[in-house]
Amino acid sequence: MKQTRMRIATALLGTLLALPVAAPAQMKPEVALRAAMETETVKGDLKGAIEQYKKIAQGSDRVIAAKALVRMAECYAKLGDAESRKIYERVVREFADQKEAVTTARARLGSAAAKGAGIVVRQVWAPALDTEGAPSPDGRYLSFVDWSTGDLAIRDLTTSENRRLTNKGPWSASEEFALYSSFSPDGKQVAYAWFNAPSQQSWELRIVSAAAGTEVSKPRILYRDGDIDYIQPADWSADGKQILALMRRKDRTHQIAMVSVADGSARILKSFDWRAPMKMSLSPNGRYIAYDFPPKEDSPERDIFVLAADGSRESTVVQHPANDASPVWTPDGKGILFASDRTGAMGAWLTTMDGKAQRPPDLIKADIGRMAPMAFTRSGSLFYGLMIGNINVYIGKLDWATRKLQEPLKSVSEHFTGFNGSPDWSPDGRHLAYFSRRSFLNTPGSTVVCVLTLDTGQEKELRPELAYIGGLRWSPDGQALFLWGTDGKGRKGIFQIDATLGTLTPIVATGEDFRHPLPSPDGRLLYYRSSRAIVRDRETGREEELLPAGRLFINYWTLSRDGSQLALLVSQLESKSTAIYVMPARGGEPRQIIALPDISGQVLDWEPDGRGLVFARARNSELWRISTEGGKPEKLDLTMFNMRLLRLHPDGQRIVFNAGEPKSEVWAMENFLPTLTAIK
Amino acid sequence: MLLLLTVAIPLGLDLYLPTPEDNPLTIENIEQGRRLFFDRRLSRDGTISCSSCHDPDRAFSDDSPVAVGIAGRQGHRNSPALINRGYGRLFFWDGRLTTLEAQVLKPIEDPNEMDLTLPEAAARVNLPPEEISRALASFVRSILSGDAPYDRYINGDRNTLSREQQLGLQIFRGKGNCTACHVGPNFTDEKLHNTGIAWRDGRLADEGAGLGNFKTPTLREIARTAPYMHDGSLATLEDVVDFYDGGGRPNPHLDSEIRPLRLAAGEKKALTAFLRALNGVIQEGALH
Numbered sequence: 011m012k013q014t015r016m017r018i019a020t021a022l023l024g025t026l027l028a029l030p031v032a033a034p035a036q037m038k039p040e041v042a043l044r045a046a047m048e049t050e051t052v053k054g055d056l057k058g059a060i061e062q063y064k065k066i067a068q069g070s071d072r073v074i075a076a077k078a079l080v081r082m083a084e085c086y087a088k089l090g091d092a093e094s095r096k097i098y099e100r101v102v103r104e105f106a107d108q109k110e111a112v113t114t115a116r117a118r119l120g121s122a123a124a125k126g127a128g129i130v131v132r133q134v135w136a137p138a139l140d141t142e143g144a145p146s147p148d149g150r151y152l153s154f155v156d157w158s159t160g161d162l163a164i165r166d167l168t169t170s171e172n173r174r175l176t177n178k179g180p181w182s183a184s185e186e187f188a189l190y191s192s193f194s195p196d197g198k199q200v201a202y203a204w205f206n207a208p209s210q211q212s213w214e215l216r217i218v219s220a221a222a223g224t225e226v227s228k229p230r231i232l233y234r235d236g237d238i239d240y241i242q243p244a245d246w247s248a249d250g251k252q253i254l255a256l257m258r259r260k261d262r263t264h265q266i267a268m269v270s271v272a273d274g275s276a277r278i279l280k281s282f283d284w285r286a287p288m289k290m291s292l293s294p295n296g297r298y299i300a301y302d303f304p305p306k307e308d309s310p311e312r313d314i315f316v317l318a319a320d321g322s323r324e325s326t327v328v329q330h331p332a333n334d335a336s337p338v339w340t341p342d343g344k345g346i347l348f349a350s351d352r353t354g355a356m357g358a359w360l361t362t363m364d365g366k367a368q369r370p371p372d373l374i375k376a377d378i379g380r381m382a383p384m385a386f387t388r389s390g391s392l393f394y395g396l397m398i399g400n401i402n403v404y405i406g407k408l409d410w411a412t413r414k415l416q417e418p419l420k421s422v423s424e425h426f427t428g429f430n431g432s433p434d435w436s437p438d439g440r441h442l443a444y445f446s447r448r449s450f451l452n453t454p455g456s457t458v459v460c461v462l463t464l465d466t467g468q469e470k471e472l473r474p475e476l477a478y479i480g481g482l483r484w485s486p487d488g489q490a491l492f493l494w495g496t497d498g499k500g501r502k503g504i505f506q507i508d509a510t511l512g513t514l515t516p517i518v519a520t521g522e523d524f525r526h527p528l529p530s531p532d533g534r535l536l537y538y539r540s541s542r543a544i545v546r547d548r549e550t551g552r553e554e555e556l557l558p559a560g561r562l563f564i565n566y567w568t569l570s571r572d573g574s575q576l577a578l579l580v581s582q583l584e585s586k587s588t589a590i591y592v593m594p595a596r597g598g599e600p601r602q603i604i605a606l607p608d609i610s611g612q613v614l615d616w617e618p619d620g621r622g623l624v625f626a627r628a629r630n631s632e633l634w635r636i637s638t639e640g641g642k643p644e645k646l647d648l649t650m651f652n653m654r655l656l657r658l659h660p661d662g663q664r665i666v667f668n669a670g671e672p673k674s675e676v677w678a679m680e681n682f683l684p685t686l687t688a689i690k
Numbered sequence: 691m692l693l694l695l696t697v698a699i700p701l702g703l704d705l706y707l708p709t710p711e712d713n714p715l716t717i718e719n720i721e722q723g724r725r726l727f728f729d730r731r732l733s734r735d736g737t738i739s740c741s742s743c744h745d746p747d748r749a750f751s752d753d754s755p756v757a758v759g760i761a762g763r764q765g766h767r768n769s770p771a772l773i774n775r776g777y778g779r780l781f782f783w784d785g786r787l788t789t790l791e792a793q794v795l796k797p798i799e800d801p802n803e804m805d806l807t808l809p810e811a812a813a814r815v816n817l818p819p820e821e822i823s824r825a826l827a828s829f830v831r832s833i834l835s836g837d838a839p840y841d842r843y844i845n846g847d848r849n850t851l852s853r854e855q856q857l858g859l860q861i862f863r864g865k866g867n868c869t870a871c872h873v874g875p876n877f878t879d880e881k882l883h884n885t886g887i888a889w890r891d892g893r894l895a896d897e898g899a900g901l902g903n904f905k906t907p908t909l910r911e912i913a914r915t916a917p918y919m920h921d922g923s924l925a926t927l928e929d930v931v932d933f934y935d936g937g938g939r940p941n942p943h944l945d946s947e948i949r950p951l952r953l954a955a956g957e958k959k960a961l962t963a964f965l966r967a968l969n970g971v972i973q974e975g976a977l978h
Contacts, residue, residue, distance in 0.1 A: 262869070262873075277705060278704055281874045281875050324708070516946075521864075
């Protein structure tokens with residue numbers, strides 16, 4: 011009897027479990043449609059919903075069938091599947107009597123057609139919090155870093171909901187953060203780089219489950235080594251047993267490695283010098299690694315190489331004077347998509363592969379912008395990040411008596427706008443120098459220093475051999491510029507370039523993260539800072555520590571015109587405020603002028619008479635002044651979003667600064683790999 | 691240790707060992723090359739072979755300041771250690787050749803070394819010059835040094851370097867600025883630099899690749915390959931460290947990376963101790 015009851019209970023349970031699947035076919039069409047929509051939107055089960063829509067579309071109710079087809083097409087589109095286009099076309103072709111559905115279908119087709127022949131380009135996420143993650147193999151999720159905390163997260167592209175995979179707490183509690191991530195082939199795990207700040211400032215390669223749950227899963231540290239300066243995952247092998255990774259050693263050289271998911275052991279395949287591949291991709295059969303690298307020592311441009319994963323051979327598959335970068339294997343392993351500026355603007359190109367390049371690459375999408383390919387989904391959608399900056403340099407004129415702008419702000423350059431910054435007036439006031447990022451590559455020559463002659467409007471470009479330029483300042487004699495950044499051998503430091511020829515001389519390149527060089531008016535001294543503040547005698551090379559590490563968290567600083575005082579912008583974490591301090595330039599106790607929660611970073615300069623300081627508030631959008639004796643700050647008549655690095659002209663009236671912010675978007679490009687239909 | 695078809699790659703070296711498409715690394719080529727490497731018939735008077743100046747017991751280098759060829763003829767540069775040359779991009783101290791296949795034939799033809807024409811050499815060993823080249827290059831490509839205490843250290847075994855050697859490693863990468871040129875698994879950037887070593891009495895005693903530039907040698911097995919520098923002018927590792935500590939030898943073309951280091955005596959000792967940790971396991975020949 012007991013056994014019988016159990017059999018009945020089991021049978022009932024089986025019936026109940028079967029109901030949700032069996033039900034739609036037996037329901038009324040509109041009820042079935044609602045059920046399918048619930049599967050799609052509430053449960054987020056796109057594939058399940060597609061199956062339900064398919065059955066509904068077979069019914070005789072043409073109104074419901076057309077609606078089901080449109081919904082089904084949208085599900086495919088969310089999955090990055092080019093099947094969506096075919097379904098929209100079917101709606102237009104077979105359901106002319108269903109005006110609403112046809113209008114929707116035509117709109118979708120129209121927007122796709124407008125983007126180019128057969129290719130569908132769609133915006134996946136904008137503005138995106140991060141573009142250095144990857145889509146899940148089914149295209150439903152996107153991994154990214156949530157920079158509000160530094161945690162790794164995934165975004166459900168069907169619901170636009172973000173979910174953290176790690177939970178490190180706020181920045182005030184931990185300076186750790188994730189970077190670069192990649193989904194496992196089964197979509198169940200995400201590999202990522204983790205900056206483990208408290209323990210020796212080291213990086214780790216970690217894996218965490220992507221499964222949904224009420225709590226985040228505990229990550230697994232796959233690779234950690236004290237001799238590794240940095241490690242990031244690039245791709246997974248198709249069997250999920252290996253992770254392709256890029257390592258940087260303590261000598262700042264880079265290596266391609268395969269890391270075993272089972273035991274974390276690393277196999278070094280190839281070593282480079284101080285330069286590194288920007289993107290690496292493993293072929294679907296796991297046999298080849300595509301990567302980009304400069305073909306010559308002095309070349310900022312890159313070519314595409316394919317290295318056998320067993321180390322047996324290597325070949326150049328894209329060789330061209332232009333910049334060819336960021337290769338990604340297509341899901342069928344028959345091609346490599348890459349970004350190239352060979353037409354003069356960055357475009358997406360595809361080279362066909364059969365062990366080696368067989369014919370010249372095909373242009374897939376021209377003039378695509380600052381594209382950074384992420385990965386393909388299984389169905390052939392290419393996800394890529396776009397950097398869309400609107401940072402530019404602006405000049406204005408302030409009347410100090412009225413505190414008002416005398417004339418409208420004017421942008422300095424109409425060329426390469428979007429990534430121009432760090433302006434500074436020459437000491438004689440006749441020239442303006444600023445940097446302009448011309449490429450997303452951090453390689454020598456990718457950032458130029460522009461020197462604008464104000465009288466004539468003529469502009470000269472200098473290309474110092476620095477991989478990264480953070481900012482600049484003129485020397486007092488106007489013959490040179492001091493830069494902070496990273497040299498071609500990966501060393502951070504302070505450098506000097508000749509203002510005419512651009513020849514580079516390192517001043518201090520020990521690798522310490524020195525920033526914001528400030529020359530004294532007589533040129534004898536040079537101030538720079540990292541977590542400590544240093545003054546250097548230029549003649550003897552002797553350094554003196556003005557402030558030890560950790561004494562004050564200086565964001566930015568500037569020197570008074572007579573060279574006697576330093577003004578500092580200081581983060582005060584405990585009070586969650588930013589303070590302005592003034593201290594004697596040859597050392598002494600810093601004196602706080604003001605501290606407010608909304609003082610912004612990197613806007614601080616001395617007024618012409620040295621009696622006051624200008625600074626920014628409200629997310630760098632409002633300009634204010636305060637006396638060096640303290641007192642109540644006064645708002646000036648200048649508002650501009652995200653002002654930074656403001657500098658007053660020697661005439662005391664003109665000002666220059668950069669404003670704007672970089673923006674990121676994630677896009678998907680599909681329907682350009684027709685041969686993939688067979689492998690879906 | 692990882693296996694790459696015909697040779698075993700020791701710990702610390704890249705699995706990818708560059709090999710020209712027209713000279714694949716085969717057991718036959720390597721073995722042929724080994725025979726030729728020790729074959730004295732390749733010198734005019736039959737007295738020397740490649741191994742005479744590239745002694746396997748000295749990490750395939752020589753203890754003479756400069757190479758000594760047939761009949762005691764002296765060359766003017768030190769015999770470099772032939773280890774890990776398969777990873778090389780420039781060959782000879784002046785970097786004048788870019789392939790091992792081209793390089794291996796030159797000592798045979800050099801009047802101060804083996805002094806044979808290639809047709810003569812070919813006739814003696816009954817192989818065409820191209821085959822001599824491919825075989826010798828394959829053998830040299832199979833000479834690998836790795837698995838040194840340094841390699842085990844950076845792969846996680848923190849006990850393989852003494853505390854002094856660990857300090858030396860820090861100096862090597864930091865204050866010593868050694869990694870400005872001696873980088874990567876093979877401790878060379880494969881580039882040309884003027885350290886001032888050729889600057890004597892106000893002029894360049896050897897132009898090298900021009901303006902006194904010479905190729906950065908590997909530091910692997912460095913303790914076994916004295917004397918040092920392109921001219922063998924520094925007898926000991928301590929001498930080399932002293933030379934760089936003093937900022938090389940000032941001259942109009944001195945590399946910008948060379949400058950006085952002002953290392954303390956203990957730091958120099960530690961640096962030398964670290965360099966000795968680059969002695970590892972040398973292997974040559976094919977897997978069988």
